Amino acid sequence: MIKRIYLNMDWSFNGNLVNIPHTVCEIPYNYCNEEDYQMTSVYEKNINISSEYRNKHIILTFEGVAHKSDIYINDKHIYTNSCGYNKFSIDIKDYIEYDFDNKLKVMVDSNEDLNIPPFGNVIDYLTYGGIYRDVYIDICNKEYVEDVFVKPINKNKKWFIDLDVKLNEIINYKLEVLFNNEIIIEKDINPKERLESINIEINNPKLWDIDNPNLYDLRIIINDDIFNTTFGLRTVLFKNDGFYLNGKRVKILGLNRHQSFPYVGYAMPKSMQELDAKILKYELAVNAVRTSHYMQGKYFIDMCDRLGLLVFTEAPGWQHLGDEKWKGCHLDNVKSMILEYRNHPSIIMWGVRINESIDDHDLYSKANELAHKLDSTRPTGGVRCYQHGEELEDVYTYNDFCDPKMERGLSEKKNICSKNIPYLVSEFNGHMHPTKMFDKEIERFEQVRRICKGMNEFYGDDEITGFFTWCMADYNTHKDFGSGDRICYHGVLDMFRNPKISSYIFSSQSKDDYFNLSSELNMGDYDASMIDTVYAFTNADKINLYRNGELIKVYDDSNRIYNNIPNSPILIDDFVGDLLEKKEGYSKKASDMMKRVLYATLKYGNRMPLKYKLMYLRLMLFNHVNYQKGYELYGKYIGNWGSKEIVYTFEAIRNNKIFKTINLSKARKLHLEYKISSTKLIHKNMYDVSLIRISALDQNNNILPYYNEPFEISVLGGIDLIGPSIVSFKGGYSGVYVKTNGKGNIGKLDIKSPIGNISIDFEIEC
Numbered sequence: 023m024i025k026r027i028y029l030n031m032d033w034s035f036n037g038n039l040v041n042i043p044h045t046v047c048e049i050p051y052n053y054c055n056e057e058d059y060q061m062t063s064v065y066e067k068n069i070n071i072s073s074e075y076r077n078k079h080i081i082l083t084f085e086g087v088a089h090k091s092d093i094y095i096n097d098k099h100i101y102t103n104s105c106g107y108n109k110f111s112i113d114i115k116d117y118i119e120y121d122f123d124n125k126l127k128v129m130v131d132s133n134e135d136l137n138i139p140p141f142g143n144v145i146d147y148l149t150y151g152g153i154y155r156d157v158y159i160d161i162c163n164k165e166y167v168e169d170v171f172v173k174p175i176n177k178n179k180k181w182f183i184d185l186d187v188k189l190n191e192i193i194n195y196k197l198e199v200l201f202n203n204e205i206i207i208e209k210d211i212n213p214k215e216r217l218e219s220i221n222i223e224i225n226n227p228k229l230w231d232i233d234n235p236n237l238y239d240l241r242i243i244i245n246d247d248i249f250n251t252t253f254g255l256r257t258v259l260f261k262n263d264g265f266y267l268n269g270k271r272v273k274i275l276g277l278n279r280h281q282s283f284p285y286v287g288y289a290m291p292k293s294m295q296e297l298d299a300k301i302l303k304y305e306l307a308v309n310a311v312r313t314s315h316y317m318q319g320k321y322f323i324d325m326c327d328r329l330g331l332l333v334f335t336e337a338p339g340w341q342h343l344g345d346e347k348w349k350g351c352h353l354d355n356v357k358s359m360i361l362e363y364r365n366h367p368s369i370i371m372w373g374v375r376i377n378e379s380i381d382d383h384d385l386y387s388k389a390n391e392l393a394h395k396l397d398s399t400r401p402t403g404g405v406r407c408y409q410h411g412e413e414l415e416d417v418y419t420y421n422d423f424c425d426p427k428m429e430r431g432l433s434e435k436k437n438i439c440s441k442n443i444p445y446l447v448s449e450f451n452g453h454m455h456p457t458k459m460f461d462k463e464i465e466r467f468e469q470v471r472r473i474c475k476g477m478n479e480f481y482g483d484d485e486i487t488g489f490f491t492w493c494m495a496d497y498n499t500h501k502d503f504g505s506g507d508r509i510c511y512h513g514v515l516d517m518f519r520n521p522k523i524s525s526y527i528f529s530s531q532s533k534d535d536y537f538n539l540s541s542e543l544n545m546g547d548y549d550a551s552m553i554d555t556v557y558a559f560t561n562a563d564k565i566n567l568y569r570n571g572e573l574i575k576v577y578d579d580s581n582r583i584y585n586n587i588p589n590s591p592i593l594i595d596d597f598v599g600d601l602l603e604k605k606e607g608y609s610k611k612a613s614d615m616m617k618r619v620l621y622a623t624l625k626y627g628n629r630m631p632l633k634y635k636l637m638y639l640r641l642m643l644f645n646h647v648n649y650q651k652g653y654e655l656y657g658k659y660i661g662n663w664g665s666k667e668i669v670y671t672f673e674a675i676r677n678n679k680i681f682k683t684i685n686l687s688k689a690r691k692l693h694l695e696y697k698i699s700s701t702k703l704i705h706k707n708m709y710d711v712s713l714i715r716i717s718a719l720d721q722n723n724n725i726l727p728y729y730n731e732p733f734e735i736s737v738l739g740g741i742d743l744i745g746p747s748i749v750s751f752k753g754g755y756s757g758v759y760v761k762t763n764g765k766g767n768i769g770k771l772d773i774k775s776p777i778g779n780i781s782i783d784f785e786i787e788c
Contacts, residue, residue: 024247025075025161028707029126031764033153034066041709043289046132046151049498051284051517051745052507056134056500059151059287065128069159073120079162079190080118083111085155086319087128088288090136094127104138104351106149107316107338108358114159128153138351139376140315143342146503146510147280147315150287155319156708165193167242167249172365173219173399174255176268181227181255185220185240189213193244200239201228229268230254230367232309235330237367252327254367260401260417260444265370265487267332273481274332274488275531276310277302277514278449280497281318284517284757285745287498291708291761292321297699299325301519302494307532310370312448312490315340315377317359326368334403334419334448334490335363336373337389343376349385352376356389360396371417372397375404378421381412390414405448409438417487421449422476431475435485444487450476452492456504456511457522459753460730463547467540470524470557473514474584474591477527481586491528495519518757520715526559530589535681536561537674540591542724543686551661552624557583557591562674562681565592567599570669574599597670598659606655612645619652620660689720692729692777703741703769704787705762711744712784714758718751718777726754733775740786741769762786 089106132151316338401416545551
């Protein structure tokens, strides 16, 4: 068995003892200074390798160091890596002394003036610094596996895998294929007899797809060493009329993701990387993610494999192209990306261009040729923000920010690229309408309205293979972007992964029961107090609306707004129903007419169109509705001014069962609720982190969008706090991260606020 020794714990960083993942500088939630993390820093650790391993290979691996790193053993320089997003490995057997404390030193340059991607101009995201992914040593036998590429092939309705096995020395080995930990194939391989790759048929194949992400394990056994990788059986194909997974057309609905978090930037362990994938799959109900604008860590990609999330990944960069040395780094990054991730079935396309960069025929011809040589099973893409660029890639991927007035949701393909290349929207909305959690409701609603419009056109157009909204969560950015506070508020979630209204349209596509509203029906949030559009985001069969316990209207699929979105929002447009008939004694005809006039008054005020004025004149003549009566009816049924409190109740019904009820009324009694990622943490190969998402709610469990008060955090025992101990709510939401410290098997978190307290106990496996 290959012996792996993790080196994540107890590094000396500029004189302090730290654990990996680590950031060179923690930053505030907002109004940070990106210059603070731009530095050259030193990490040091002693490693002692037993002499029993003297004749073995000692492979030192760094999963991610931001950004340029120089590696030293006993003060001897042995390696330089010039990318902040790739994995790199070094055989250090010739540099160490056995049974001796060898000094491992890493010089990390996190300055943003480096001549490597993504640097060279402005960048719309912070790049941070430090050793922020795993570090470990693999102790291998004299003969070992350097790399394996598992290529799934579907031929004549049979499934095969082609294996490209790279050994450091030619030697016989045993090969095993496992499914659900059961060996299904065993072969003894003599590589001297094989001039081509190894081809193996998989009987009774279990395919990998979105709903059934079946995974196989491949083992290569040399003496007592076992090399292991996972793979999936699936085919991907982009065509002019759609994307096909295993021959079936799938509409790719996704979000862009940055790998950053509050305070610590990139430096989060396995649990938080996996949580983001789970949030995308289960809370946001998308089937795809784009790893903007760089390769992301193995824990996130591994979880995408296990969950059935499609991944569009790309080499690092943002708009800028540098000199020839810089371009050489880009080609190195493309190679590193593909070699590291090509066995992951979730990855469906390689992004081989620098995001939104200009055409460069020579560079991108080389990048595409390299990608196709290293992996013939996946297409290439390259994200542009302009029409009719050079079509060197297999898929034309385009950031569509077409019309701020939203006369159209999306551009037509014919205006972007040729008809003979598959087309995908890689970004949408984003800076066209950024939204804060604490914006007034009409602004928060506008973000989701735009996304709905674009999503509807995507689902209605088979020429658009995929639709990625920008973006999953808010993120820290440079002063040139965002809102001046170093936050880009483009997300459908905030930085703590709390939901904005815009997240509801994604969540409502879930197979699980879902229901939420776009409004809390507070008129003061709207110009001229006019709430003319309320969306119910749901996969319910129908919604019952009550006013003070009286049924107003039953909404069903006939009230859905958009024709193409599978679970389109339902338009809630009548809060009066037949109450004018029941309560005021008007005829049905007069009641309907009065209701139209009252809503027209809300919408137009003194500029009411003539047809509504004529309706009101008719009501005055035949139903004795004078000005004062009309004013009273408006205040009672539309404005609700000074009247008895009105409680609106919404019941979401699916399969003849009420699965959620929302009551809207005055906020009286405030309280806290929280959602925690885990109370059981593991402090073993690295520290562990738990996210506590906190919400301020009224007595009906509705969010309080303008609650921005502070709360105090304290921790005890085996956990430490990430970030400050006093934090404010932002739009009724906030969050807390705690991490294990190795000082005990239990931990305690206490939160104290003006509207309630939270106490959470943690179990820690050390």
